[in-house]
Amino acid sequence: MIEVQHLTKRYGRVTAVDDVSFRVERGEILGFLGPNGAGKTTTMRILTGYMPASDGRAMVAGLDIFDKPIEAKRRIGYLPEAPPLYPDMTVREYVDFVARIKGVPSKERKDRVDTVMKRTHVADMADRHCAKLSKGYKQRVGLAQALIHNPDVLILDEPTAGLDPKQIIETRDLIRSLAGDHTIILSTHILPEVSQTCQRVVIINQGRVVAVDTPENLIARLKGAETMFVQVDAGGADVLPVLGAIPGVLGIVASDQRGVVGGFEVESERGTDIRRQLARTIVDRGWGLLELRPMRMSLEEVFLQVTTEERPDEPTNPAETITPAMVEPVPGVDSHE
Amino acid sequence: MNNTLAIARKELRSYFASPMGFVITGLFALLFGWFFYAYLSYFVRSSEQMMMGGGTPNVNQHMIAGLLQNAAVIILFVMPMITMRTYSEEKRSGTIELLLTSPVSDVEIILGKFFGAMGLYAAMLGVTLLYVAILFFLGNPEWKPVAAGYLGLLLMGGCFISVGLLVSSLTKNQIVAGISTFAVFLFLWVINWIGESAGPTGRQIVSYISITEHFDDFARGVIDTKHLVYYLSFITFGLFLTAKSVDSERWRG
Ligand SMILES: Nc1ncnc2c1ncn2[C@@H]1O[C@H](COP(=O)(O)OP(=O)(O)OP(=O)(O)O)[C@@H](O)[C@H]1O
Ligand SMILES: [Mg+2]
Numbered sequence: 001m002i003e004v005q006h007l008t009k010r011y012g013r014v015t016a017v018d019d020v021s022f023r024v025e026r027g028e029i030l031g032f033l034g035p036n037g038a039g040k041t042t043t044m045r046i047l048t049g050y051m052p053a054s055d056g057r058a059m060v061a062g063l064d065i066f067d068k069p070i071e072a073k074r075r076i077g078y079l080p081e082a083p084p085l086y087p088d089m090t091v092r093e094y095v096d097f098v099a100r101i102k103g104v105p106s107k108e109r110k111d112r113v114d115t116v117m118k119r120t121h122v123a124d125m126a127d128r129h130c131a132k133l134s135k136g137y138k139q140r141v142g143l144a145q146a147l148i149h150n151p152d153v154l155i156l157d158e159p160t161a162g163l164d165p166k167q168i169i170e171t172r173d174l175i176r177s178l179a180g181d182h183t184i185i186l187s188t189h190i191l192p193e194v195s196q197t198c199q200r201v202v203i204i205n206q207g208r209v210v211a212v213d214t215p216e217n218l219i220a221r222l223k224g225a226e227t228m229f230v231q232v233d234a235g236g237a238d239v240l241p242v243l244g245a246i247p248g249v250l251g252i253v254a255s256d257q258r259g260v261v262g263g264f265e266v267e268s269e270r271g272t273d274i275r276r277q278l279a280r281t282i283v284d285r286g287w288g289l290l291e292l293r294p295m296r297m298s299l300e301e302v303f304l305q306v307t308t309e310e311r312p313d314e315p316t317n318p319a320e321t322i323t324p325a326m327v328e329p330v331p332g333v334d335s336h337e
Numbered sequence: 338m339n340n341t342l343a344i345a346r347k348e349l350r351s352y353f354a355s356p357m358g359f360v361i362t363g364l365f366a367l368l369f370g371w372f373f374y375a376y377l378s379y380f381v382r383s384s385e386q387m388m389m390g391g392g393t394p395n396v397n398q399h400m401i402a403g404l405l406q407n408a409a410v411i412i413l414f415v416m417p418m419i420t421m422r423t424y425s426e427e428k429r430s431g432t433i434e435l436l437l438t439s440p441v442s443d444v445e446i447i448l449g450k451f452f453g454a455m456g457l458y459a460a461m462l463g464v465t466l467l468y469v470a471i472l473f474f475l476g477n478p479e480w481k482p483v484a485a486g487y488l489g490l491l492l493m494g495g496c497f498i499s500v501g502l503l504v505s506s507l508t509k510n511q512i513v514a515g516i517s518t519f520a521v522f523l524f525l526w527v528i529n530w531i532g533e534s535a536g537p538t539g540r541q542i543v544s545y546i547s548i549t550e551h552f553d554d555f556a557r558g559v560i561d562t563k564h565l566v567y568y569l570s571f572i573t574f575g576l577f578l579t580a581k582s583v584d585s586e587r588w589r590g
Binding site for chain 1: 339340343344346347350351354355430431432433434435436437438439440441442587588
């Protein structure tokens, strides 16, 4: 549905986007991830026909955005980084105006405007001037604007920026419900957002693609091994050699000790699930098994590692040059700015 | 066509959503009214003298022509306020990103903005018609020269608007746009005076370029195709340059 080939954009001497290629299949949600200044907005602006690329091609819904801009734009809904609102229009007037210039037939227009305002939860502000909306409402009106002509492709630049937690969840749900009928690219700094909403992730750094994969694969690929965290009440007995003897265990580290209760990080070969073995061993000894959980490397670590990677010219297999850090996921934490 | 109309409507609405549109219209009406009063009292005095001398005073020739010429000067001052925000404000606030990613061509956007500004301008001229109506009520001027004069005002204003759009498309800052537009207008106006001190060929060239020079015949009630062609080509050229400017902005990013 969307195909980007060797896209390059130079602003004078600054190369904002450097030979970026990726595809998005129909009905898919693609997450566009990268630190500040990575080139996400620039790529999206090229895809939406706001500005031409210095090099390369972008096809949207089978149409080259540069050769057939009007036809292609008809199929794209775009939420720019800053919602493009006219301060002196009311929300309804604004959405109606956008419906007109996006070519919504006049017979359907009123219905579409109402439907979209309801769907993005701005109907209660319909007669408020855009200038007087809160940041979150502005963002939602921006989303309404992008959806008004029911486009095949949605390009959303940080759609949840500035929303409250409840709204973030509602917006993510909305975006997920739009997938299938719509093909979606969204950019974000919020990593859990990507694992929750996107089927695939493109990580870009300094204008280059450093990784493309599903969120799960990205996490898995960067891990050489699986790690379990176990908390055991061994009543003072020595736990390390016992657990270390379990087949498949590569290493074991005592991570925190509080009296008789000890926490251990048990590293095992990938693909072997040692949880049953671990549990049985501990219980058989008569120890108390207080906690047993897999330690996942969060997408945040993946992101940090991939984007601080020193050799971005090897995007296909960054795993080899990266030592995974074993840290727990930190849900809901914002970007690393 | 629909897109142009939608954008023109939006522009026109935005003029009157803020006090801007009313202030400009009011200011224009006030200045026009002041000139109207000055010309009327002058006309009344001079026509008394003229009648004593046996001549017949003509409202069209002796009053309306001069009044409209002065209106042209007021327009020169007021028009930058109308056009300064057209593009600058969209660029500053980022709404240009909406327009340029919509299935609308640059020409449709520019024409929409042009006709939006023309709409406001026409409304301003409409208000001044009330003053002129007083003349029809008191005396019996010919309506055709008056109509020709207003057509001339409309066309001349169109030229100013096309220049204003061009200047506005060059900057994000509407104040800069307003001041530069005013400077350009002033130049197009005073170019007459420069011409007068130049030689005969120089004078011809300059009077051809000057926007206000072409208005003189209209003010006298004469519609000459030469001037029509000049104004229409001027407007087209201005809008064409605006399109170029918008396009090159896109390439620069
Ligand atoms: N109009 C411009 N002129 C010159 N350089 C620009 C322009 N716009 C962006 N850049 C540069 O291009 C690079 C990419 O910017 P871009 O806005 O695409 O980043 P981003 O990934 O969207 O960042 P963020 O997460 O902060 O939104 C940056 O180095 C930026 O400074
Ligand atoms: Mg950005």
